[in-house]
Amino acid sequence: MGRKLLLEKAHVEGIRYYDVYRREGGYRSVEKALKSMTPDEVTEEVKKSGLRGRGGAGFPTGMKWSFLAKPEGVPRYLVVNADESEPGTFKDRYLMEFIPHLLIEGIIVSSYALGANTSYIYIRGEYAWIPDILEQAIAEARNNGWLGKNIMGTGYSLEIYVQRGAGAYICGEETALLESLEGKRGNPRIKPPFPAVKGLYDCPTVVNNVETIAAVVPIVNDGGEEYAKIGVGRSTGTKLMSACGNIRKPGVYEIDMTISVEEFIFSDEYCGGIANGKRLKACIPGGSSVPILPANLLLKTAKGETRYMHYESLSDGGFATGSMMGSGGFIVLDEDQCIVKHTYTLARFYRHESCGQCSPCREGTGWMEKILWNIDNGKGKMSDIDLLWDIQGKIEGNTICPLGDAAAWPVAAAIRHFRDEFEWHVKNPAECMQRNYGLAHYADPIHVPVTA
Amino acid sequence: MSDQLLKVTIDNITVEVPAGTTILQAARQIGGDVTPPAMCFYTPLKGSGGKCRTCLVEVSKGSEKDPRPMPKLVASCRTTVMDGMEVKSVTSQRVLDARAGVVELLLINHPLDCPVCDQAGECHLQDLSYEHGKAGTRYEFQRRTFKKHDLGEYIQLHMTRCILCYRCVFTADQVSGKRVHGVLDRGDHAEIATYIEKNLNNEFIGNVIDVCPVGALTDKTFRFKNRVWFTKPLYAHRDCSKCCGEVTLWMRGDEVFRVTARKDEWGEIKTSAKTGDTGWICNDCRFHNKNASDWQIEGLADISRHSVIGQGKYKGLKKPAETIEKVLDGRQPRLLMDIHSVSEVNKPEIELSTIQGPATSAVFKKKP
Ligand SMILES: Cc1cc2nc3c(=O)[nH]c(=O)nc-3n(C[C@H](O)[C@H](O)[C@H](O)COP(=O)(O)O)c2cc1C
Ligand code: SF4
Numbered sequence: 052m053g054r055k056l057l058l059e060k061a062h063v064e065g066i067r068y069y070d071v072y073r074r075e076g077g078y079r080s081v082e083k084a085l086k087s088m089t090p091d092e093v094t095e096e097v098k099k100s101g102l103r104g105r106g107g108a109g110f111p112t113g114m115k116w117s118f119l120a121k122p123e124g125v126p127r128y129l130v131v132n133a134d135e136s137e138p139g140t141f142k143d144r145y146l147m148e149f150i151p152h153l154l155i156e157g158i159i160v161s162s163y164a165l166g167a168n169t170s171y172i173y174i175r176g177e178y179a180w181i182p183d184i185l186e187q188a189i190a191e192a193r194n195n196g197w198l199g200k201n202i203m204g205t206g207y208s209l210e211i212y213v214q215r216g217a218g219a220y221i222c223g224e225e226t227a228l229l230e231s232l233e234g235k236r237g238n239p240r241i242k243p244p245f246p247a248v249k250g251l252y253d254c255p256t257v258v259n260n261v262e263t264i265a266a267v268v269p270i271v272n273d274g275g276e277e278y279a280k281i282g283v284g285r286s287t288g289t290k291l292m293s294a295c296g297n298i299r300k301p302g303v304y305e306i307d308m309t310i311s312v313e314e315f316i317f318s319d320e321y322c323g324g325i326a327n328g329k330r331l332k333a334c335i336p337g338g339s340s341v342p343i344l345p346a347n348l349l350l351k352t353a354k355g356e357t358r359y360m361h362y363e364s365l366s367d368g369g370f371a372t373g374s375m376m377g378s379g380g381f382i383v384l385d386e387d388q389c390i391v392k393h394t395y396t397l398a399r400f401y402r403h404e405s406c407g408q409c410s411p412c413r414e415g416t417g418w419m420e421k422i423l424w425n426i427d428n429g430k431g432k433m434s435d436i437d438l439l440w441d442i443q444g445k446i447e448g449n450t451i452c453p454l455g456d457a458a459a460w461p462v463a464a465a466i467r468h469f470r471d472e473f474e475w476h477v478k479n480p481a482e483c484m485q486r487n488y489g490l491a492h493y494a495d496p497i498h499v500p501v502t503a
Numbered sequence: 504m505s506d507q508l509l510k511v512t513i514d515n516i517t518v519e520v521p522a523g524t525t526i527l528q529a530a531r532q533i534g535g536d537v538t539p540p541a542m543c544f545y546t547p548l549k550g551s552g553g554k555c556r557t558c559l560v561e562v563s564k565g566s567e568k569d570p571r572p573m574p575k576l577v578a579s580c581r582t583t584v585m586d587g588m589e590v591k592s593v594t595s596q597r598v599l600d601a602r603a604g605v606v607e608l609l610l611i612n613h614p615l616d617c618p619v620c621d622q623a624g625e626c627h628l629q630d631l632s633y634e635h636g637k638a639g640t641r642y643e644f645q646r647r648t649f650k651k652h653d654l655g656e657y658i659q660l661h662m663t664r665c666i667l668c669y670r671c672v673f674t675a676d677q678v679s680g681k682r683v684h685g686v687l688d689r690g691d692h693a694e695i696a697t698y699i700e701k702n703l704n705n706e707f708i709g710n711v712i713d714v715c716p717v718g719a720l721t722d723k724t725f726r727f728k729n730r731v732w733f734t735k736p737l738y739a740h741r742d743c744s745k746c747c748g749e750v751t752l753w754m755r756g757d758e759v760f761r762v763t764a765r766k767d768e769w770g771e772i773k774t775s776a777k778t779g780d781t782g783w784i785c786n787d788c789r790f791h792n793k794n795a796s797d798w799q800i801e802g803l804a805d806i807s808r809h810s811v812i813g814q815g816k817y818k819g820l821k822k823p824a825e826t827i828e829k830v831l832d833g834r835q836p837r838l839l840m841d842i843h844s845v846s847e848v849n850k851p852e853i854e855l856s857t858i859q860g861p862a863t864s865a866v867f868k869k870k871p
């Protein structure tokens with residue numbers, strides 16, 4: 052059994068409400084931080100913990116906090132990114148729905164560390180029922196003296212507001228989020244300046260994912276060093292994985308980043324294996340934007356080593372043979388799934404979600420979607436595969452925000468690893484409408500060249 | 504620090520620029536091929552740039568202090584120069600590839616209706632595709648279309664031609680005082696529109712026509728009246744209480760076909776000599792003063808970059824050498840056919856070679 056820090060108490064009856072949460076030890080970190088630590092000491096603990104952003108990029112949180120500009124007389128903000136719209140990712144929702152006070156507690160401690168007196172939770176519009184849960188938790192926290200003016204007589208004041216998005220994936224990108232929060236069109240900003248210098252209303256701002264902020268609670272309670280003892284190398288602490296697709300037990304799992312991918316998929320503690328007795332074909336380990344891997348490269352790295360569920364191991368081999376931890380949206384595909392259709396579905400998503408500001412992303416995503424639709428519907432040409440490869444290359448790295456890359460990578464990875472399946476579609480236009488390519492050789496052991 | 508000049512080398516040419524200068528501005532100082540094309544950046548508009556990605560360049564050395572190259576290509580219009588920075592524009596294959604890619608992507612949904620577009624001849628997308636694009640397209644799908652929006656009596660919107668540079672949005676925000684149009688929707692279905700059908704008619708809104716790099720926003724009062732290359736650009740001014748009153752008149756014969764602000768060689772509106780600010784002009788000057796007598800004409804406009812319009816009309820023009828003798832091996836050209844003998848068109852037989860200036864309809868209206 053791996054250690055659980057975030058979801059340990061998530062299923063205690065009534066934990067959603069203050070009394071139970073407090074009885075179970077909630078808000079201890081606020082007492083500890085506000086009464087016995089300076090803001091810098093809190094930041095120091097977060098640095099020591101090695102906590103990395105859980106929103107996708109995995110940037111060290113403590114370091115991000117220490118970049119925050121602190122000019123005199125200018126307010127600072129903490130903005131919690133609860134926009135969670137990456138296909139395959141639903142961990143923040145789980146956390147906010149079941150144990151909302153953990154997030155509120157994390158916000159108070161983090162805001163204290165950053166010197167923010169106002170904090171916003173920007174939540175995905177489709178999570179329509181969650182703002183009520185959060186607002187109730189905020190009200191309870193306030194009624195019990197954890198929010199408002201002069202908290203516990205320490206002189207520190209904080210207000211938390213919940214803001215709903217209007218249904219745009221792009222508003223999860225931190226600068227688009229800030230624009231939207233300011234009431235503007237959710238276009239990503241051109242960086243620099245970075246939010247740490249000019250963020251919300253041009254003031255220094257830290258944007259962090261829900262899970263990142265929640266993880267600050269155990270870090271302050273137990274100390275950064277304790278937290279860093281969990282996990283492997285630079286992948287410290289626990290990570291929430293939202294597992295979905297063709298597995299027996301889809302859901303949100305907290306892992307301590309020491310288990311192998313194979314164990315995560317096949318053990319009964321986690322995904323419980325592939326559903327309906329099917330075989331594993333492919334997997335996207337970290338949300339729709341990260342590269343898809345065929346079964347053989349998923350379970351073992353190109354060097355033939357076991358692949359583990361942590362940042363370094365998942366990205367072992369770079370994009371050629373590896374993937375990424377991303378946001379932890381673990382999507383499993385069995386032998387009956389069609390990679391071409393799957394890639395088309397993702398391309399359609401990115402086409403629909405591009406903000407349209409920069410030409411490569413605006414035009415390229417639409418073009419890729421159309422070509423993929425053709426291939427999927429038996430209307431593709433061989434040259435289309437190379438054309439797709441070329442278009443994704445023209446988008447990647449050339450756009451304002453990473454959505455362009457996020458649209459390019461899944462297409463690139465699908466062609467890189469599943470080219471035969473694309474070619475089969477082109478060569479068998481009638482047959483590909485009747486049946487899928489199947490598992491083919493995608494689970495075969497990979498030949499590892501022996502080097503002297 | 505601020506008055507110290509920074510050294511930047513672009514394609515092996517070094518210039519010194521004040522701090523805060525962008526790579527694009529430094530490259531414009533050098534001029535020529537080195538200068539990246541810029542479809543969305545517009546110097547007078549705050550916040551513009553960064554969107555079209557045509558101006559991408561490679562920074563092969565970050566600065567003297569931190570010589571590391573930048574991993575990605577950067578938008579030169581939004582990246583400021585550091586001392587000792589080294590930049591590659593046309594000397595980088597990566598840049599050329601990316602640029603050609605952007606041009607191709609900008610064109611896949613463009614209607615290519617230049618023959619019926621009023622912007623043809625002064626369109627930056629035409630220049631861009633000619634200079635940086637490839638012949639032919641690999642796009643085999645239907646091009647995007649939009650529901651038509653009417654923007655009122657002055658401005659014609661052709662959304663299919665729009666490249667979403669946002670210049671007109673910034674202009675409406677920063678120049679016209681009140682913005683009633685903007686970008687609706689997102690991605691490849693984003694469009695310029697007013698949310699509820701509204702007229703764009705506040706006093707300075709005409710400037711959106713001048714900043715639009717393509718034929719998406721054109722002057723309704725000039726619509727289909729003439730091709731720009733048949734008209735002659737002249738600088739002129741009038742006393743105007745609302746704006747600087749310094750304009751370019753686009754004339755043919757004595758007729759003023761169109762009035763625009765004065766633009767520099769990068770297509771940007773020049774600084775007014777009178778006010779020292781950007782020479783935005785008001786709707787009155789642009790749309791309601793179409794008689795030559797309304798204006799004090801100063802002389803030929805001195806732009807030379809856009810050669811299609813430039814032919815025969817700009818100062819400092821180099822005329823191509825006559826080649827007809829060479830082609831004919833020294834023989835004199837001779838008349839093959841007299842048009843009068845086969846056509847009714849030129850009645851009442853005006854001797855074309857004796858006409859001074861362009862042949863306008865007035866010439867032919869002469870009673871026999
Ligand atoms: C298109 C796009 C969508 C994103 N969506 C989210 C999101 O829904 N939730 C999130 O936490 N981060 C999202 N991010 C990442 C954020 O920009 C940002 O990196 C993150 O919120 C930082 O928090 P962290 O350091 O705690 O991970 C997205 C990024 C991009 C480019
Ligand atoms: S990459 Fe796409 S989503 Fe991001 S700014 Fe450009 S157009 Fe918008």
Ligand code: SF4
Pocket residue numbers: 664665666667668669670671672695711714715716717719720
């Ligand atoms: S209408 Fe013209 S100026 Fe406005 S965004 Fe489109 S191309 Fe740019």
Ligand code: FES
Pocket residue numbers: 540541542543544552553554555556557558559578579580581
């Ligand atoms: S001019 Fe630089 S991105 Fe458009």
